[in-house]
Amino acid sequence: MSAPVAIVCGGGGFPLAVADAARRAGREVFLVGLHGAADPDIAAFPHIWLKLGEFGKLFRALAERDIRSLAIVGNLTRPDFSDLRLDFGGVKRLPDIARILRGGDDHALRGVVRFFEDEGFAVLGAHELAPALLIGEGLVTRRAPDEAAREDIAMGLALGDGLSPFDCGQAVIVAGRRVVAVEAAEGTDAMIQRVGQLRASGKLRLKGRAGVLVKAPKRGQDLRVDLPAIGPRTIAAAADAELAGVALAAGGVLVLERAALAAEADRAGLFLVGVAPRPTGP
């Protein structure tokens, strides 16, 4: 039997979903829970708890189990130096850590991957451990996008592509061929809520269910550390904002609690569709 793969667990439901899917696929897992972030239920798997910065403890635990590959899954608030509880193993790696904490989100995440690779680990993505969680191409809901929604989807994919070099969000909302919201630091759900508020205040006027949330990885994005994801809360937010539906890049977005999410979308009358991402030029 091969050594387990470690899953470094941030916040939210994804770490457990990925651990569960990996185990179903016959893969042994070892969970590393970050204090204050990870779900206490990781205790259902072999695991340890760590504070951010306890790299010595982390690497000892992995070495003891002969673990040479890991994935980083879940929400992590961009930490500050003052959040770090560096043990001796952390202090030794301080220059690397300092380098990681500078720059954009992409830079930070790429830095984390490089950091673990430099330590000799293979860094996997949640999409590799649990490919069944990725959305495929095709319709998930009963309702399908109409002609207007398909135009909005095409525009959203093109816009996301245009934003790719700039290390900002992965989601946009397009309504009637008009870009009404672009995600950056606020996150997808907050962006959707903003559109709902703009509609409620009359500042943004759209008729009936209108607007499509389009979410896709950036071109060249390293899915090992920054895999776009949605869960039932995203659908609930889209329903509250009276969007027409949600379009996700097939093979590029992780879907949490798919059955509950599809039921929620059907109940709200939203469409949810996996679409082929824009073809990449040569």
Added chain:
Amino acid sequence: MSAPVAIVCGGGGFPLAVADAARRAGREVFLVGLHGAADPDIAAFPHIWLKLGEFGKLFRALAERDIRSLAIVGNLTRPDFSDLRLDFGGVKRLPDIARILRGGDDHALRGVVRFFEDEGFAVLGAHELAPALLIGEGLVTRRAPDEAAREDIAMGLALGDGLSPFDCGQAVIVAGRRVVAVEAAEGTDAMIQRVGQLRASGKLRLKGRAGVLVKAPKRGQDLRVDLPAIGPRTIAAAADAELAGVALAAGGVLVLERAALAAEADRAGLFLVGVAPRPTGP
């Protein structure tokens, strides 16, 4: 003496500022106040009041005064059909009006210009009537952008350029080479407030005064109908959000109440600078 120029006045302080600057420059003006939007103080100038849709009344008033050129200035909420109070002159032009109300902001505004041009008017921009209100290249405040802020400015200009084809907002906020907000339907001030809230909630962590608001026209934007603008409220919002400063495309952004605005920025310790927009390729 030549015929006056008409200024169709939406909401906010810009119509009066432009009318005043035009008159100082020796130009006669005739103000057209839109009920429910324009400042009652337009009564200090020769003027009429109109409801949106009273095109017959508008064109009669302009013809009586021999007016063949006009500018459209100030905030206009994107109207709905149900907002229009069409007189006979409006009903006759209904197909044109319907065409204008479809599509993105840019489309709507371009449609309004074309509509007036088709009626035989020269449509001017506020920047042509009142060029003194445009920001020039150079520093307005005591404080200047440091090296980090200059990098953020360059990134913001490049991002704005990349967004140009997509008919969305004109402003972005970049902090530490990270895009933290992109404006779309919410407007500049609401976007700035969002960054303040993200910082207050700890979701976005920046040290001290950080982040630059970068505002510039889109490439190829028709400044006659969609001239980026800032006023003292923008500076107040930037101060509340603890931004480091504001950078505006020289020659492309109208500044309202410049003296008050500069004083407010100095008091808050912000920089305000007019920067050369990105060179346009051949």
